[in-house]
Amino acid sequence: MIGITVLGSTGSIGVSTLDVVLRHPERFRVVALSAHRNVERMAEQCRRVQPSYAVMVDPAAAASLREQLADMPRPPEVLAGAEALETIAALPEADYVMAAIVGAAGLPSTLAATQAGKRVLLANKEALVVAGDIVMRAAVASGALLLPIDSEHNAIFQCMPPSFADGLGQCGVERILLTASGGPFRDASPASLAAVTPDQACAHPNWQMGRKISVDSATMMNKGLEIIEACWLFNTSPAKIQVVVHPQSVIHSMVQYSDGSVLAQLGNPDMRTPIAHALAWPQRMASGVEPLDLFVTAHLDFEPPAPERFPCLELAYRAAAEGGTGPVVLNAANEVAVAAFLAERIGFTQIASLVERTMDQLPAEPVGAAGLEHVLAVDARARGLAEQGLRALAA
Ligand SMILES: NC(=O)C1=CN([C@@H]2O[C@H](COP(=O)(O)OP(=O)(O)OC[C@H]3O[C@@H](n4cnc5c(N)ncnc54)[C@H](OP(=O)(O)O)[C@@H]3O)[C@@H](O)[C@H]2O)C=CC1
Ligand SMILES: CC(=O)[C@@H](O)[C@H](O)COP(=O)(O)O
Numbered sequence: 001m002i003g004i005t006v007l008g009s010t011g012s013i014g015v016s017t018l019d020v021v022l023r024h025p026e027r028f029r030v031v032a033l034s035a036h037r038n039v040e041r042m043a044e045q046c047r048r049v050q051p052s053y054a055v056m057v058d059p060a061a062a063a064s065l066r067e068q069l070a071d072m073p074r075p076p077e078v079l080a081g082a083e084a085l086e087t088i089a090a091l092p093e094a095d096y097v098m099a100a101i102v103g104a105a106g107l108p109s110t111l112a113a114t115q116a117g118k119r120v121l122l123a124n125k126e127a128l129v130v131a132g133d134i135v136m137r138a139a140v141a142s143g144a145l146l147l148p149i150d151s152e153h154n155a156i157f158q159c160m161p162p163s164f165a166d167g168l169g170q171c172g173v174e175r176i177l178l179t180a181s182g183g184p185f186r187d188a189s190p191a192s193l194a195a196v197t198p199d200q201a202c203a204h205p206n207w208q209m210g211r212k213i214s215v216d217s218a219t220m221m222n223k224g225l226e227i228i229e230a231c232w233l234f235n236t237s238p239a240k241i242q243v244v245v246h247p248q249s250v251i252h253s254m255v256q257y258s259d260g261s262v263l264a265q266l267g268n269p270d271m272r273t274p275i276a277h278a279l280a281w282p283q284r285m286a287s288g289v290e291p292l293d294l295f296v297t298a299h300l301d302f303e304p305p306a307p308e309r310f311p312c313l314e315l316a317y318r319a320a321a322e323g324g325t326g327p328v329v330l331n332a333a334n335e336v337a338v339a340a341f342l343a344e345r346i347g348f349t350q351i352a353s354l355v356e357r358t359m360d361q362l363p364a365e366p367v368g369a370a371g372l373e374h375v376l377a378v379d380a381r382a383r384g385l386a387e388q389g390l391r392a393l394a395a
């Protein structure tokens with residue numbers, strides 16, 4: 001039996017993970033679950049999968065969960081607070097850890113799982129964006145296996161030669177073709193974007209996802225974060241990654257080789273495929289996803305991204321080029337801006353303005369010997385400046 005901890009189990013990726021895991025009860029046992037404060041969904045999940053531990057980051061939510069589960073014959077041990085995430089990420093009985101917390105809040109637990117040498121199923125892209133060097137070094141030191149869950153990176157992993165870690169050039173890889181749907185505003189006029197609502201921005205044409213990543217897809221910041229994520233996972237640079245807008249999200253990304261071959265991974269847009277891939281790797285197992293019917297798909301279209309509509313993509317290229325703490329500031333400012341947009345405090349186009357303003361105020365510097373401590377300090381400073389920026393926008 002493989003023991004698995006699911007960090008962020010109440011979210012979109014967490015729910016899909018439990019769906020796949022519960023299809024294979026002979027193979028997996030859920031050891032621990034975590035959420036921020038969604039007690040109702042966590043209580044339902046605990047009754048269904050009977051984990052040994054359940055973490056609620058919010059202490060009041062933890063108290064409420066304990067009460068709600070008191071009638072279970074063997075209720076899980078309910079832990080409270082952010083530190084408990086690191087505890088369940090490193091449990092000896094957890095062989096695999098699904099890292100599916102949204103945002104930089106997932107970094108400490110993703111890192112704890114990596115340091116503990118787990119198979120880490122990495123959905124939490126922000127952890128690599130803000131601390132890619134630290135996480136990748138920790139994986140080398142502990143022998144942890146990082147398997148990408150992000151659909152594009154999972155596709156790239158599937159199309160890479162087995163020896164890709166030796167260097168892409170050495171194994172004949174010319175470049176990565178990173179697909180992007182273009183989101184709900186792919187065809188919108190730049191002038192119309194100022195007035196779009198959170199619900200419009202979250203209405204992704206192909207994927208059902210949490211609200212933060214849905215907004216990132218609409219601004220194409222998601223693709224920017226994914227370029228940085230790919231650089232860390234595949235030890236390459238943005239120059240070797242071409243963004244290809246592919247509105248159907250059927251090809252999940254491609255790898256181009258020096259002999260002219262292009263390998264692609266295709267499938268219906270459903271995250272249970274990459275989740276099942278990473279759970280079973282190097283084998284394959286059923287995910288519950290409908291097989292792809294190319295006669296229904298019929299068309300696969302491709303176009304270059306439109307920079308005038310998607311300034312966030314350019315800001316991500318800038319942060320990647322700056323390196324060091326550049327991506328930390330980019331990500332922190334984006335998290336503040338997206339939360340403000342979802343709360344209707346700013347407009348859609350102000351997301352990019354706020355990120356740019358924060359990056360201008362806090363120039364990138366090398367990550368020093370303090371490592372994670374330095375990253376977290378810059379993250380906090382950038383959030384503070386972005387909050388000030390919000391107040392300036394409101395004045
Ligand atoms: N959804 C998708 O299809 C894809 C997602 N990803 C990545 O996967 C990650 C998760 O995305 P998604 O599932 O959409 O997100 P959701 O918003 O749906 O879920 C987020 C999860 O994280 C928990 N959470 C939120 N804030 C905190 C916090 N501060 N501390 C601890 N836990 C917290 C939530 O708990 P609660 O429910 O209590 O709020 C929930 O369990 C993101 O990094 C995203 O970029 C990547 C590719 C595809
Ligand atoms: C499912 C997934 O991996 C998302 O990151 C997806 O890629 C979002 O779609 P966009 O291509 O629109 O950003």
Ligand SMILES: [Mn+2]
Pocket residue numbers: 150151152226
């Ligand atoms: Mn993706």
